[in-house]
Amino acid sequence: xxxxxxxxxxxxxxxxxxxxxxxxxxxxxxxxxxxxxxxxxxxxxxxxxxxxxxxxxxxxxxxxxxxxxxxxxxxxxxxxxxxxxxxxxxxxxxxxxxxxxxxxxxxxxxxxxxxxxxxxxxxxxxxxxxxxxxxxxxxxxxxxxxxxxxxxxxxxxxxxxxxxxxxxxxxxxxxxxxxxxxxxxxxxxxxxxxxxxxxxxxxxxxxxxxxxxxxxxxxxxxxxxxxxxxxxxxxxxxxxxxxxxxxxxxxxxxxxxxxxxxxxxxxxxxxxxxxxxxxxxxxxxxxxxxxxxxxxxxxxxxxxxxxxxxxxxxxxxxxxxxxxxxxxxxxxxxxxxxxxxxxxxxxxxxxxxxxxxxxxxxxxx
Amino acid sequence: xxxxxxxxxxxxxxxxxxxxxxxxxxxxxxxxxxxxxxxxxxxxxxxxxxxxxxxxxxxxxxxxxxxxxxxxxxxxxxxxxxxxxxxxxxxxxxxxxxxxxxxxxxxxxxxxxxxxxxxxxxxxxxxxxxxxxxxxxxxxxxxxxxxxxxxxxxxxxxxxxxxxxxxxxxxxxxxxxxxxxxxxxxxxxxxxxxxxxxxxxxxxxxxxxxxxxxxxxxxxxxxxxxxxxxxxxxxxxxxxxxxxxxxxxxxxxxxxxxxxxx
Numbered sequence: 001x002x003x004x005x006x007x008x009x010x011x012x013x014x015x016x017x018x019x020x021x022x023x024x025x026x027x028x029x030x031x032x033x034x035x036x037x038x039x040x041x042x043x044x045x046x047x048x049x050x051x052x053x054x055x056x057x058x059x060x061x062x063x064x065x066x067x068x069x070x071x072x073x074x075x076x077x078x079x080x081x082x083x084x085x086x087x088x089x090x091x092x093x094x095x096x097x098x099x100x101x102x103x104x105x106x107x108x109x110x111x112x113x114x115x116x117x118x119x120x121x122x123x124x125x126x127x128x129x130x131x132x133x134x135x136x137x138x139x140x141x142x143x144x145x146x147x148x149x150x151x152x153x154x155x156x157x158x159x160x161x162x163x164x165x166x167x168x169x170x171x172x173x174x175x176x177x178x179x180x181x182x183x184x185x186x187x188x189x190x191x192x193x194x195x196x197x198x199x200x201x202x203x204x205x206x207x208x209x210x211x212x213x214x215x216x217x218x219x220x221x222x223x224x225x226x227x228x229x230x231x232x233x234x235x236x237x238x239x240x241x242x243x244x245x246x247x248x249x250x251x252x253x254x255x256x257x258x259x260x261x262x263x264x265x266x267x268x269x270x271x272x273x274x275x276x277x278x279x280x281x282x283x284x285x286x287x288x289x290x291x292x293x294x295x296x297x298x299x300x301x302x303x304x305x306x307x308x309x310x311x312x313x314x315x316x317x318x319x320x321x322x323x324x325x326x327x328x329x330x331x332x333x334x335x336x337x338x339x340x341x342x343x344x345x346x347x348x349x350x351x352x353x354x355x356x357x358x359x360x361x362x363x364x365x
Numbered sequence: 366x367x368x369x370x371x372x373x374x375x376x377x378x379x380x381x382x383x384x385x386x387x388x389x390x391x392x393x394x395x396x397x398x399x400x401x402x403x404x405x406x407x408x409x410x411x412x413x414x415x416x417x418x419x420x421x422x423x424x425x426x427x428x429x430x431x432x433x434x435x436x437x438x439x440x441x442x443x444x445x446x447x448x449x450x451x452x453x454x455x456x457x458x459x460x461x462x463x464x465x466x467x468x469x470x471x472x473x474x475x476x477x478x479x480x481x482x483x484x485x486x487x488x489x490x491x492x493x494x495x496x497x498x499x500x501x502x503x504x505x506x507x508x509x510x511x512x513x514x515x516x517x518x519x520x521x522x523x524x525x526x527x528x529x530x531x532x533x534x535x536x537x538x539x540x541x542x543x544x545x546x547x548x549x550x551x552x553x554x555x556x557x558x559x560x561x562x563x564x565x566x567x568x569x570x571x572x573x574x575x576x577x578x579x580x581x582x583x584x585x586x587x588x589x590x591x592x593x594x595x596x597x598x599x600x601x602x603x604x605x606x607x608x609x610x611x612x613x614x615x616x617x618x619x620x621x622x623x624x625x626x627x
Contacts (some may be wrong), residue, residue, distance in 0.1 A: 076531075092546055101528070
C-alpha cells in the first residue's frame with residue numbers, strides 16, 4: 001500500500017529534560033518534492049531533520065519513511081542521506097574516497113569508481129577525485145558533501161542549512177543548481193534553513209516552525225499571500241501589520257475599516273479565523289503605491305510624510321509616517337528608471353487596493 | 366623598545382639555575398677523570414663505550430623499554446575512550462570523573478607508590494614488571510587523556526554522524542573515521558606516555574622488586590663513586606632520548622590541531 005508520501009511524521013515530539021524541542025509535529029512529504037523547514041534558530045527545525053535522519057529518537061510519535069516505521073532503526077540503516085551544515089568532509093580522505101565512502105565494501109571497485117565519477121560530474125567536480133580534502137574551497141566542499149550523499153541513491157536527501165557557510169553570490173548560484181539537481185533526480189529533498197528567501201526560491205512547499213511547533217505548511221506563494229498568523233506573516237518577507245475593524249461580510253469578501261486607509265473590501269483568508277470585530281490586516285511594502293499626487297484608480301488613499309529612505313539597489317524602501325498609525329508604513333518601490341525619488345520630509349500619497357490587503361484574522365487569546 | 370634591566374637578568378638567571386645542572390651531566394660524561402669536579406682532566410668516550418659491556422644495565426634497559434611500550438599502549442587506549450567520552454557526551458558526574466583522571470598529576474608519588482605496594486601485596490601480586498606497568502599506566506593516564514582530549518576538541522562530531530549516515534556501523538566508523546582523524550594525537554600520546562614511564566623512578570623503585578627499570582638501576586649504581594661517570598653517560602643518553610621523544614610528540618600534537626582547521 002502506498003500513499004505517495006515518502007515521509008510521514010505522526011504526532012512527533014522531542015523533549016530534552018524539561019525543554020520541549022519539538023511537539024505535535026504532523027507532516028506528510030510527497031515523493032519527489034523539495035520541502036523546506038523554515039524558522040528562526042532554536043525553533044526545532046534541525047531536531048525534526050535529525051529525527052528523520054535517525055540521529056535522534058522522538059520522545060513521542062512515529063516517523064515513517066516510505067511507509068516503514070523507523071522506531072529503533074539507526075541512522076546507518078535508514079534510506080536517507082544528509083548534507084551537514086559543516087559538510088563533514090573526512091579530512092584524511094581525498095575527494096574520490098570521500099564520495100566513495102558509503103559504497104566501500106558494498107560494490108565492486110570498478111562500479112564504485114564509475115559511480116564516483118558520475119556523482120562528481122553531477123555536482124560539476126568531474127575529474128577532481130585526487131584533490132585533497134584540505135585543498136577544497138567552501139563551495140567545493142558543499143558539492144563533495146552533495147555527491148557523497150547522492151551516490152548512495154537515497155530515497156530522501158536531508159540538508160541541514162546547506163548554504164549558510166557560503167558567501168552571498170555563491171549561495172544564490174547554488175540555490176538554482178540544487179533546485180535543478182533535485183528536479184532532474186526526482187529525489188525528495190528536505191532542507192532546513194533560517195533564510196526565508198532560500199526557502200522560497202528553492203522549495204515546492206515550506207513548513208514554518210516557531211518554538212517547536214509547525215505553524216503552517218504551504219507553497220511559497222500561499223505562505224506569502226495567506227499566512228496563518230502575524231508571526232508567520234512577518235517572518236516570511238516584510239509586512240506592515242495594522243489593526244482594523246470588521247464591518248460586514250458577504251461570501252468570501254470582508255468589508256473592513258482599515259484605520260488611516262479607511263473603508264475597504266478585502267478577501268477572506270481561509271488560513272485564519274476572522275470572527276470578532278477587532279482584527280488585524282497585513283500589507284506587503286511592495287503592494288503600496290507611492291506618489292507625489294493623490295493616485296487615481298485606488299479605492300483607498302492616505303497622505304503621509306517620508307520619515308526614512310533606504311536604498312537597496314534593485315529597490316528603495318521608504319518609511320512613511322501616516323496620521324492615525326503608530327509605526328510608520330514601509331513601502332518598497334522597484335528602482336525602475338529612477339522614476340521615484342523622494343527625500344526625507346517630503347509629503348507623499350499612498351494608494352492601496354483591496355486585493356493587496358491580507359486578512360490576518362482575530363487575535364488568538 | 367629595549368628594557369634589559371632587572372627583569373631580563375632575572376629571566377636569564379632563572380634559566381641558568383634551571384638548566385645548568387642538567388648540562389653538567391653530559392659535560393662530565395666526557396671527562397676522563399672519575400671525580401665529578403672541575404677542572405676537567407681530559408676528554409674521552411670511554412664511559413659510553415663501557416655502557417654496552419654491562420649486562421645488568423642492558424637488562425634494565427630492556428625492562429624499561431618493555432614497560433614503557435606496554436604502558437604507552439595501555440594508557441593511550443584507555444585515554445582514547447575516556448577523552449572521546451569527555452568531549453562528546455554530557456553525563457552525570459562528568460566533572461568529577463575528569464578530575465579523578467587528572468588526580469595522579471598532583472598526588473605525591475611516594476604516597477601513590479607505597480599505597481600501591483600495599484594494595485598489590487594484599488592482592489597477592491609480587492613486585493615485578495607487571496606491577497610497575499600497572500602503576501605507570503595509572504600515572505600516564507592523565508597525560509594521554511589531556512593530549513587526546515585536545516585532539517577530540519578539534520574533531521567535528523558530525524564526521525562520525527556523516528559516517529553512520531552513509532550506512533557505516535559504529536565500530537567501522539571508529540576504525541575508518543575516528544582513529545585516522547585523531548591519529549596524530551594518538552602518536553603524541555604514545556610518545557609522551559612512553560617517556561613518562563621510561564623516566565619514572567619512585568613507583569618503579571617501590572614496585573619493580575628484583576627487576577629494576579633503568580632509573581632504578583641508575584639509582585643503585587650512583588652509590589659507587591667509580592661507577593659515577595658511567596651513570597652520567599647513561600643519563601646523558603636518557604636525557605637526549607626524552608627530549609627527542611617529547612619534541613616529536615609536540616610535533617604530532619600540533620599537527621592534529623592543524624589538520625582540522627580549514
